[in-house]
Amino acid sequence: MKKALSLLALSTLVISSNAGVDKFEDDVIEAKQIANISEEGLSSLPTKKITLYQQYTVALNDANAKKLVEEQKPVEAEVTVGYNQKEIGILIKWKDETKSVQPAMTTNKYGDGVSVQFPVKYGKGTTLAYIGMGDSKHPVMTYLKKAVEGKDYQKAFIAEGFGSLTEIQEKGYTFTMKYDDANKQWIAFIKKPIKTPDLNLASGMVPVSFAIWDGNSLNRDGNKVISNWKFIKMGNAKVDPNYLKYISWGYGEIGNPARGKELMIQNGCNGCHRFADQTAAPEGLAPNLSKIGGYSNPIYLKESIVNPNDVVIRNLNINRHYNKAAGPDKNGAYPNNDMYTWYIKDDKGNITSKMPPYAHLSEQDLKDIVAYLKTLK
Ligand code: HEC
Incomplete structure (x- = not known):
C-alpha cells in the first residue's frame, strides 16, 4: 500500500514539474531604443531566447509531411528588437543543420522560411488572436520570408485565419535571410516603419509571434514551428496596467x-x-x-x-x-x-x-x- 501511494505521489510530481511554471517575463522581449536600425546595430543588444513548437492544431493533407511533424523537434531561436521613432528592427537567429532553398522549378522541395506576426489591433479590451494566422475577429499582419532560388521572396499580408490572406504592399520594409555556414544557422532581419496605415507598433507592449519552416522536414503552409504570443516591451514607454494584467493572467503555478x-x-x-x-x-x-x-x-x-x-x-x-x-x-x-x-x-x-x-x-x-x-x- 505504501509503495502504491508513493508511486502515485511520484506521478503527480512528474506532471507538476512538467508544468514548467512559465514566468510572464519569459515571454517579454525588451526592446532598446537605438538610432541606427541595422543588423550591426542590433547585434550589440541583449537577445531573448524563444522556443517554437510544432503547429498541431490543423494538419496538412500530406501523410509524409504529417509524419515528419511528429518527429520534428522544437526550435530555439534568439530574438533581438531595436526601435526608434521611425522604425523597428527584429533580428532572428536559429540553428538549422540543413540549409534548404526552394528550387525555382520543382514543387516537391521546400525552402526554409521565417515569419513575424503582429495583431492588427491590440491593447486594452482586445482579446488575443488565434496564433496560427489570426481569426476573423482578430486579423494579424504577417511578414513572411522564404529561401527561394534566384528570388528575393518576401511578402506582407493581413490574415484572418489559415488560407484567408490579403497581400499588402507595405512601403519601406526590408526582410533578409542569410545562412551562416560556419555556425549552421539562419540569420533573418526585418526592418519596417513603426507606424503604417495597417499597423501601429508605437505602443508600450506589443504582441508578436514567430514561425519557422524547415524545408528539410517538408514544412510549408501550416506545417511549421510556431511560438506563442510574445510581448515586445518598448524601452520605458508606458504600459497600460489593465492590458498588462490581462496578458499576464495564468503565468506561474496556477493550478493542479x-x-x-x-x-x-x-x-x-x-x-x-x-x-x-x-x-x-x-x-x-x-x-x-x-x-x-x-x-x-x-x-x-x-x-x-x-x-x-x-x-x-x-x-x-x-x-x-x-x-x-x-x-x-x-x-x-x-x-x-x-x-x-x-x-x-x-x-x-x-x-x-x-x-x-x-x-x-x-x-x-x-x-x-x-x-x-x-x-x-
Ligand atoms: C463538441 C465538440 C467540442 C467539445 C466538447 C470541446 N471542444 Fe474545444 N474546440 C472544438 C472546436 C470545433 C474547436 C475549434 C473552433 C474554435 O476555435 O472554437 C475547439 C477549440 C478549442 C481550443 C483552441 C485550440 C487551438 O488550437 O487554439 C481549446 C484550447 C479547446 N477547444 C479546449 C477545450 C476544452 C478544455 C474542452 C472541455 C472543457 C473542450 N475544448 C470541449 C470542439 C469541442
Missing part, C-alpha cells in the same frame, strides 16, 4: 494539472479533442490539443474554454473529408463532410464555434485545466 486533466475528461473535452493519451475522438473533428501548451498563452486557453466564439479557428483542408454517404454529384465529387468543419456559418457570414462555451466552470477549475493544457508540448 492532474486535476485539470480529470476535469477535461469529466467535461467531455475528449469527445471532440485528442490530447496526450486521449485518442478516442475522430482525428480532425476538433483541434488536436497534444502540443497546445507550446504555442498558447494561458489567457488564450482560458478564453478558448469560456468563450469559444470569440476566437474561431478555421481548419485547413476540410475538403479532405468527404461525405461518401451522400453520394457523388454530377462530376463524381462527394460533398464535404460538415462534421469536420469547426464552425457554423450563418447567411450573414457570422461564424459560431461548434465547441460549447464552458462559462459555468469555476475559476479554480479553469486554472487547473489551463495548468494541464500548458504541460502539453
Whole structure:
C-alpha cells in the first residue's frame, strides 16, 4: 500500500514539474531604443531566447509531411528588437543543420522560411488572436520570408485565419535571410516603419509571434514551428496596467494539472479533442490539443474554454473529408463532410464555434485545466 501511494505521489510530481511554471517575463522581449536600425546595430543588444513548437492544431493533407511533424523537434531561436521613432528592427537567429532553398522549378522541395506576426489591433479590451494566422475577429499582419532560388521572396499580408490572406504592399520594409555556414544557422532581419496605415507598433507592449519552416522536414503552409504570443516591451514607454494584467493572467503555478486533466475528461473535452493519451475522438473533428501548451498563452486557453466564439479557428483542408454517404454529384465529387468543419456559418457570414462555451466552470477549475493544457508540448 505504501509503495502504491508513493508511486502515485511520484506521478503527480512528474506532471507538476512538467508544468514548467512559465514566468510572464519569459515571454517579454525588451526592446532598446537605438538610432541606427541595422543588423550591426542590433547585434550589440541583449537577445531573448524563444522556443517554437510544432503547429498541431490543423494538419496538412500530406501523410509524409504529417509524419515528419511528429518527429520534428522544437526550435530555439534568439530574438533581438531595436526601435526608434521611425522604425523597428527584429533580428532572428536559429540553428538549422540543413540549409534548404526552394528550387525555382520543382514543387516537391521546400525552402526554409521565417515569419513575424503582429495583431492588427491590440491593447486594452482586445482579446488575443488565434496564433496560427489570426481569426476573423482578430486579423494579424504577417511578414513572411522564404529561401527561394534566384528570388528575393518576401511578402506582407493581413490574415484572418489559415488560407484567408490579403497581400499588402507595405512601403519601406526590408526582410533578409542569410545562412551562416560556419555556425549552421539562419540569420533573418526585418526592418519596417513603426507606424503604417495597417499597423501601429508605437505602443508600450506589443504582441508578436514567430514561425519557422524547415524545408528539410517538408514544412510549408501550416506545417511549421510556431511560438506563442510574445510581448515586445518598448524601452520605458508606458504600459497600460489593465492590458498588462490581462496578458499576464495564468503565468506561474496556477493550478493542479492532474486535476485539470480529470476535469477535461469529466467535461467531455475528449469527445471532440485528442490530447496526450486521449485518442478516442475522430482525428480532425476538433483541434488536436497534444502540443497546445507550446504555442498558447494561458489567457488564450482560458478564453478558448469560456468563450469559444470569440476566437474561431478555421481548419485547413476540410475538403479532405468527404461525405461518401451522400453520394457523388454530377462530376463524381462527394460533398464535404460538415462534421469536420469547426464552425457554423450563418447567411450573414457570422461564424459560431461548434465547441460549447464552458462559462459555468469555476475559476479554480479553469486554472487547473489551463495548468494541464500548458504541460502539453
Ligand atoms: C463538441 C465538440 C467540442 C467539445 C466538447 C470541446 N471542444 Fe474545444 N474546440 C472544438 C472546436 C470545433 C474547436 C475549434 C473552433 C474554435 O476555435 O472554437 C475547439 C477549440 C478549442 C481550443 C483552441 C485550440 C487551438 O488550437 O487554439 C481549446 C484550447 C479547446 N477547444 C479546449 C477545450 C476544452 C478544455 C474542452 C472541455 C472543457 C473542450 N475544448 C470541449 C470542439 C469541442
